[in-house]
Amino acid sequence: MSRVGKYPVVVPAGVTVSLIGRTVTAKGKLGELSLPLTDQVDVVIENNEVAVSPRGDDRRARTLWGTTRSLINSMVVGVSAGYVKSMEITGTGYKAAVQGKELILNLGYSHEIRYQVPEGIKITCEKPTMVKVEGANKQVVGQVAAEIRGYRGPEPYKGKGVRYTDEVIRRKEGKKK
Incomplete structure (x- = not known):
C-alpha cells in the first residue's frame, strides 16, 4: 500500500483544482498547470481535497498512485507558493x-x-x-x-x-x- 498516495492533497485558499476528462488542472495566483492522468489511477475532488486511488491491485497501479498524488501536490504548491x-x-x-x-x-x-x-x-x-x-x-x-x-x-x-x-x-x- 502506498504511504504517500493514501493521504489526500489539501487545496489551499486561492487555488482551484478541476478534473476535466482525464486531466487535472490547478489554477492559482502564479499560473495554471495541468497533468494528464494514466488509466491506472482515479482522482476524486471534494471538500477542498484531492484524493487519488489506484484502479487495480497490480504493482504498476500502486506505484502510479503515489506518483500521481505527489505530482498533483507539486502542482498545487507551485500555483500557490511557487x-x-x-x-x-x-x-x-x-x-x-x-x-x-x-x-x-x-x-x-x-x-x-x-x-x-x-x-x-x-x-x-x-x-x-x-x-x-x-x-x-x-x-x-x-x-x-x-x-x-x-x-x-x-x-x-x-x-x-x-x-x-x-x-x-x-x-x-x-x-x-
Missing part, C-alpha cells in the same frame, strides 16, 4: 546578469554564455554572483537550474563554478611536493 532554486557563482571574474529574456554568464570561457529563459520561469540576479530561478512548475525550475549549473559545475580543488546555495562541495587536497 518554487525557487538559488545558485552561487564562485571564481575570479565569474559573474551573471539578466538582460531581457536572456541570462548572460561569464564563467571563465573565451566567450560569454547566453541562456534563453523559458516561458513561466523568472531569473533574477541580486548580486553578480547570485542567481535565483523561480517558477510554478517544479520540474521546469529544477531543469533550468541544472542546465545553468551544467555550464561550469563546481570543481573540488578550488571550488570554482556554479553551485546550488545549499550544496556542499567536498574539497580535495592538491598535489604535494
Whole structure:
C-alpha cells in the first residue's frame, strides 16, 4: 500500500483544482498547470481535497498512485507558493546578469554564455554572483537550474563554478611536493 498516495492533497485558499476528462488542472495566483492522468489511477475532488486511488491491485497501479498524488501536490504548491532554486557563482571574474529574456554568464570561457529563459520561469540576479530561478512548475525550475549549473559545475580543488546555495562541495587536497 502506498504511504504517500493514501493521504489526500489539501487545496489551499486561492487555488482551484478541476478534473476535466482525464486531466487535472490547478489554477492559482502564479499560473495554471495541468497533468494528464494514466488509466491506472482515479482522482476524486471534494471538500477542498484531492484524493487519488489506484484502479487495480497490480504493482504498476500502486506505484502510479503515489506518483500521481505527489505530482498533483507539486502542482498545487507551485500555483500557490511557487518554487525557487538559488545558485552561487564562485571564481575570479565569474559573474551573471539578466538582460531581457536572456541570462548572460561569464564563467571563465573565451566567450560569454547566453541562456534563453523559458516561458513561466523568472531569473533574477541580486548580486553578480547570485542567481535565483523561480517558477510554478517544479520540474521546469529544477531543469533550468541544472542546465545553468551544467555550464561550469563546481570543481573540488578550488571550488570554482556554479553551485546550488545549499550544496556542499567536498574539497580535495592538491598535489604535494
